[in-house]
Amino acid sequence: MSCNFGSKIKLTIFGQSHSQAIGCVLDGVPAGIKIDLERIEAFMARRAPGKNKISTARKEADKPNIISGIVDGVTCGAPICAIIENSDTRSADYDKLRALPRPSHSDYAAFMKHNGFNDIRGGGNFSGRMTAPLCFAGAVCIQILESKGIYIGAHISSIGTVDGTKFDPVNVTKDNLDSVKSKEIPVIDDSNGQKMVAAIEAARSEGDSLGGVVECAIIGIPAGIGDPIFDGIENRISSIVFGIPAVKGIEFGSGFDGSRLKGSENNDSFTCENGEIRTLTNNHGGILGGITSGMPVIFRCAFKPTPSIAKEQQTVNLTTGKNENLTVGGRHDPCIVHRAVPCVEAAAAVAITDLIL
Amino acid sequence: MSCNFGSKIKLTIFGQSHSQAIGCVLDGVPAGIKIDLERIEAFMARRAPGKNKISTARKEADKPNIISGIVDGVTCGAPICAIIENSDTRSADYDKLRALPRPSHSDYAAFMKHNGFNDIRGGGNFSGRMTAPLCFAGAVCIQILESKGIYIGAHISSIGTVDGTKFDPVNVTKDNLDSVKSKEIPVIDDSNGQKMVAAIEAARSEGDSLGGVVECAIIGIPAGIGDPIFDGIENRISSIVFGIPAVKGIEFGSGFDGSRLKGSENNDSFTCENGEIRTLTNNHGGILGGITSGMPVIFRCAFKPTPSIAKEQQTVNLTTGKNENLTVGGRHDPCIVHRAVPCVEAAAAVAITDLIL
Amino acid sequence: MSCNFGSKIKLTIFGQSHSQAIGCVLDGVPAGIKIDLERIEAFMARRAPGKNKISTARKEADKPNIISGIVDGVTCGAPICAIIENSDTRSADYDKLRALPRPSHSDYAAFMKHNGFNDIRGGGNFSGRMTAPLCFAGAVCIQILESKGIYIGAHISSIGTVDGTKFDPVNVTKDNLDSVKSKEIPVIDDSNGQKMVAAIEAARSEGDSLGGVVECAIIGIPAGIGDPIFDGIENRISSIVFGIPAVKGIEFGSGFDGSRLKGSENNDSFTCENGEIRTLTNNHGGILGGITSGMPVIFRCAFKPTPSIAKEQQTVNLTTGKNENLTVGGRHDPCIVHRAVPCVEAAAAVAITDLIL
């Protein structure tokens, strides 16, 4: 099973990169919520391909067609189903990949799982394109969360070896989040952004690719949300964030760096300011014992460099069992990290909505 | 909800640090499997407290009492329930913590979630002690997996700033795994282990604590296990590993470091050796598109330093709303990373058994 | 949550009676299964409206548009999504029902659950029309089951007070099942069928409606499928069959009548014939302890008479709180039992496929 997430809300994602359409069903959204479609489309446009030189040349409008669950702009309590057409598909590009799996792509694993019956065109339902319906669902959940005063924003923390500025984990505000979202390259300090773009363009001209790290903050979430053991905030967020293709790591608060500190350095002292209990630092990333502390929830996720590169690589011909060299054609992203930023926000929004409803 | 994991098998964990007992129910284990109880107890002993100076002084036999599901040493298809007594409890140590939450511990979040009705004694069901039943379940699953040629082993990759040697992600063998498990400090190179012990003892004598990183390898797992999107190996393993208290990050394969490489550096070329398809490197950590590639599954998880330290810290009195200083009494681990090694193995074993049955 | 069923396969149903379309996602179907689309359409045609005088006048082609999961007629392992257009909608018919809930229809309960934001048009997602995607999913599952030698068939056991012949619970064959399916009125003895049609036409001409009982048999299912306690065959089948609108009861084997027998009368003796263990009678309906016995699984479900009738009825105006008389317009089925027969087969097919994969 692959396509279901959630307990109080249930998100089901379907489609393949080159099937007639892709889409999702979001069940459990209460009736009576006004949904702003323009904002959903604006959110999805942040992820959409074909916009610039640092993304794939595939052009898709990614305009969702809502076929159920919303009547006159208001949820009716029935599952919300949205369909997104696949229009600009060039399946012929993928013919030779059936026998020649791309290194570090899902091709080989999918072949083994599905005995060769997987849809190889465009990566099938392993494609990064499956994050379009995730963004639709996230955009709906973001509107639900905002009505409760919860805001989510992400930005590029690094691309390749170019590091950006991080959020202030104690004081990050809605304005901080909003100012990043409107940028073509969602970074806090634009001079870092220019270096990142230059690095991506350099990789692309070499027929290579880059990965990076996305940092996400959730603010306004009250203390006491989540559960210990298997249903904590970390468990829930990680289990959906790893649903974004290419994510290979996640850390909350001080994360891996925090594991190198002493307790006295990593512990976050409590303080009471104007009747509100906060912590002076936020190495715990807003989560204690799996449960929110009321401080901003902060996490970072690592994206591997896009596996589809133009450089010649070694693979195995699955038909003959012989080693062969492979040069991948088709249209690919030299880096997907900037397009992944809204996907991370969407994943976080779905996970938190599932906990908070 | 907090205590359930799994789909084909279902693990339910119950108990609090100072309740009469803790335990677990493991449902879905097929009938007819011979269970070696001595090996289960030996596995659980690796986690048990009170064994040496670098662990808590609390002494618990941690001997599981199997009350259902196994008849004459063989599973009967009914859920397996095991109970572990809590004997060495000193609840009085915890009285003052009800009003004074320990920095970076679950106390405050639990208080907010449960309106102060949470069991504060020993951390209640937020305690690291809840990993004892996880280890029981893992020990059962390890025997199931071994019957299918799948082996799991973990070791300490770092404690504080002391780094250890890592597994060879391409060629790690069952012997490699076994040789580490028998050690009191489970590291590959014992000279690193001595430095780690020294670091822990130093932290302890300062009333401080250390965290670290545990690396885990799963070998012998065939290609084609797992699912894309929300039910991949990464999603499943992360969602259970974050159930171990103090884990704040997880990465698979080259993980966060891999996000700084180019595609041409991070991609793993396929090769066919003696009819077997493998990769020359293993930056993908044995997982492509959420599905196993047949290479060793490799992941690392970051543990924060133990929050309960003897040094004076600042907190807030939940009754008065005033800031107060706190010195934590009771018996605490200056580092839990070495005791967490079998917990990580157990978590991986449960996750993989759930996928493979 | 309302629209999800299953564990090894997951069925998600979406849409409302008068939304742009209705449909379903069926996840977990293995890759490489050839799907006969014509047979799916033929199966769905058995349920489709507008065919004769004893059904609603609403005309819908009910032709599924498969937008993902099947490539060149073969499953690819990705979720199968099928969409069915809603074309012949007359939403104006429903305007006055928003304030005047129809007796024994879902209107009032839906209003209370969704604070009046439910989609009232055509019953929204409470409509019997939601069984069209259920039939699509069932038709796929039926093909999977047939490849394993498992066959499912249902027929009308009674309509109103007109009783039909029942299946022979011990010896029912695939031929018995097939011969019923091809009939416009799916009954074993056609003389009963004629009486049933006459009863429906009489009710219709009085502006009234009828209910009835559908009996279903599953043959070829091996012994040992299912689980005790909460995951038995009875639990699973009942939890999906009550998803068909208007079902108010279900019984397995001798059911309610069996509760009036003595043990010595109701018990089914075992016998061994040609090395095969069978029972001489089948009061247990093929299920013992929640698990299949290898005998035909037999169940019957009771459908209430269609609540939408032309006769004047008493209701309450939800706006004014005053009692009012109501005469329901629109196009309604005087009886849905004959159209429900394939729905019951579909529900059984989905439940059994979920257990058997």
Added chain:
Amino acid sequence: MSCNFGSKIKLTIFGQSHSQAIGCVLDGVPAGIKIDLERIEAFMARRAPGKNKISTARKEADKPNIISGIVDGVTCGAPICAIIENSDTRSADYDKLRALPRPSHSDYAAFMKHNGFNDIRGGGNFSGRMTAPLCFAGAVCIQILESKGIYIGAHISSIGTVDGTKFDPVNVTKDNLDSVKSKEIPVIDDSNGQKMVAAIEAARSEGDSLGGVVECAIIGIPAGIGDPIFDGIENRISSIVFGIPAVKGIEFGSGFDGSRLKGSENNDSFTCENGEIRTLTNNHGGILGGITSGMPVIFRCAFKPTPSIAKEQQTVNLTTGKNENLTVGGRHDPCIVHRAVPCVEAAAAVAITDLIL
């Protein structure tokens, strides 16, 4: 998987009839609820065996030992685990049943499912004894529901061919429910009860057994609870009620009888009395479209006669494949319907609590 139920609360049942103990874990109960242990024990005593001539001679105190989740009589938010010892076991009685499955008992199906490794002693985890932990969980849920004004009560509607009086589905009160619970034979009209006892004693003296029907009412439940399609009240209640061994049918409201009525007879007119919307009749059993209407929820479930009878029966020797006669020894109930009454209440309480939290 067999032993898990629920979504917002999760009930896990474990144990076998002759294992060291049986028990359950109830997760998801909010913290801060005062639990009256005496009332739990009194509730469980209604089910306990060994009390009179119309029940099995096996004597069990059925006193639950609560080992987690409740501190000083108040829930702490951690899973509640209760253990019930199995003391009066006579496993020798069951030796010959391993090869000779009892007609209409789970023996044969369990053997086939578990390849003969099932725990045959006392029926293993197929035993009616597994309803003791269900009753514990139900007794906890009943206290939660009562704090919200929801009350549940069941009674014997028939035993064999002796019919009792039914609840008034429109006007049943808490007093009606309470007055039945205190009786040794829980019937509305005691003269019926005397006939039922006489019928059971007659069956027992013949070495035979009887079944029956239990009717249950849930009052005080507000309108708007539940979901359409797969998560309605009927789906949820049936999926747990079929977890009680020997249940072979369930119907809601007018159920099977209602399927023989016309719409104009079965429909329940709405009326507004003192600002409260009710129905004049209650053929819908308090459920419309899967959702509560605010009227009493009424259902009846059919129990088959106890399959373990003293009369000689025909079975097959699983070792030799030969037909053999079997006379069942051991201690068995000539009728379990009267002991099942609290089990049905418990099942309903767990299902409704899961929906209402």
